[in-house]
Amino acid sequence: MERIALLSPQDVSVIRRYVQTKYAPLADGRQAEIVADAIRRTIERRLPDWPDALRRAVTDKLIHRCVVAEQREVLPEDVLDACGETGGADSVDAGTLLRWLNERTSNPWSAERLSAHLRSRATEPAMGANGPEGAATAVAAGSVPAADSGAGESGEWRSRRLIAWGRRLAWPLLAVSLAVGLTVAVSRQPARETEPRAVPQPTAVATPVPKPDAGMPxxxxxxxxxxxxxxxxxxxxxxxxxxxxxxxxxxxxxxxxxxxxxxxxxxxxxxxxxxxxxxxxxxxxxxxxxxxxxxxxxxxxxxxxxxxxxxxxxxxxxxxxxxxxxxxxxxxxxxxxxxxxxxxxxxxxxxxxxxxxx
Known part of the structure; x- marks a missing residue:
């Protein structure tokens, strides 16, 4: 069977069309935030049954690497990479992960192969160490990975990387939208108070003023x-x-x-x-x-x-x-x-x- 992507171009097209239609009056930045939130939920929902903290960490890595930086679909093997690189390999149930993986990949994985791969990802430098910005710059420049960049990987693994690299050209608008959405989402978080509150001064009793009829009733x-x-x-x-x-x-x-x-x-x-x-x-x-x-x-x-x-x-x-x-x-x-x-x-x-x- 074909590998089942956690996030495919079809998923993204459905989400973007829906947001652009239903939220047309909203600014582009707000629409991008909604798209980003929907994509995050889609990926998290399709991950194995892991602790929330690990699911969030893995989802962050998958979004920044696969969607924003490399502009391609998210595959089951990417989840293994992200899990190993975030240090989550020791905290997950190997049997559950193995069953999840074999339900979504064409070539069956053994427990030994899975364990070896997770260990290798935990000890190797994370792919895309320059971050999403560096990867996005490479995409804009039209660069491609060097032929020997996957020398330490299996033939199947190298093939996946090269095929995905070719597909990523279909994703540029999504990458921009998602990057904007993530930025807006972060910027909307309330800032902490840094100044002490002023001591309230005595005031004269005034006639109560009705609250304005605004906001959530x-x-x-x-x-x-x-x-x-x-x-x-x-x-x-x-x-x-x-x-x-x-x-x-x-x-x-x-x-x-x-x-x-x-x-x-x-x-x-x-x-x-x-x-x-x-x-x-x-x-x-x-x-x-x-x-x-x-x-x-x-x-x-x-x-x-x-x-x-x-x-x-x-x-x-x-x-x-x-x-x-x-x-x-x-x-x-x-x-x-x-x-x-x-x-x-x-x-x-x-x-x-x-x-x-x-």
Whole structure:
């Protein structure tokens, strides 16, 4: 069988088209940030079942090397390289990694071959030691790797490098977009306070001033819900989301991003009618009932990933809401093309908010 890429040109095309269409009003830098986040999630989701810290470290290395610097698809063997170079080889289960690898490569790997390769990557200098900037410069200059640059690698390994190098010319716009996205994402991190706060001075009592009606409304921020009542209502709709892992994943993402869980359930109701079990494709739809990245057919992930993406987007949109703008209409501008979407979501949110207590 062919090697199964963790990130292929087709994956990237789907993500970029979706972002450019759905987020057309946003600046190019903001679109690049969304593309970068989606690509990171795609790679992380396809890695072996490793600790979060190792998955993040390996994903960083794969993005900077394969996508930004060498501008090519991400292959299973690249994961081995990155794992060895990040020092993660000693902390992973060899059996799990071997099974994962053999499911994705054409030539079977033995435990001995895997162990030897990880050791070699841990002791060799990391490829692309000059970093993404140096590699990107080489691409711009049209340079190619020297014929003997893979002298210490197997024929299969050298072949993979040379084939990938030839393919990378199809990736330049992605590399630029992703590099911008990563830069913007880092620049958005809040700076630490470096100056001591001033000691507050006594002030005269003033008449309270109403808070401006901007940002995420308090009613749409996270609050504990009557889970029993919500599940009871979902079951009247024959919804798969009343069961686990779906219900718990949606509530978990809502809490993580400070979004009212009922807002997420209302959106699922508007997008997919709460995913009735009678639908022949209910299990597939339930993986992405929010239709993030265009639709559940285009981006069929898992419920935790999909709800996390949706909650994160809603939180960001909520924070940017101008004073006086209706929050549901504000979400509608970015989330859906149908102008009636906001009306449907509001009705479902009000319905869920007024359910009889359990």
């Amino acid at each position: 308090e009613a749409l921020r996270y609050a504990d819900i009557d889970a029993t009542a919500v599940k009871r209502y979902l079951r009247t709709r024959d919804s798969m989301l009343a069961d686990e892992p779906y219900f718990g994943a949606i509530v978990k993402s809502a809490r993580k991003h400070d979004v009212n869980p009922l807002l997420l359930f209302a959106i699922v109701g508007q997008e997919q009618g709460f995913v009735p079990k009678s639908n022949k494709q209910a299990k597939q739809i339930a993986n992405n009932p929010f239709n993030v990245f265009h639709s559940w057919e285009t981006y069929n992930t898992d419920i935790l990933d999909a709800s996390d993406i949706a909650a994160k987007l809603l939180a960001k949109l909520g924070r940017s809401r101008p004073e006086g703008r209706d929050p549901f209409a504000w979400f509608n501008r970015t989330y859906a093309e149908d102008p009636a979407w906001a009306v449907g979501v509001r009705k479902l949110f009000d319905k869920l908010s007024s359910l009889p207590a359990s």
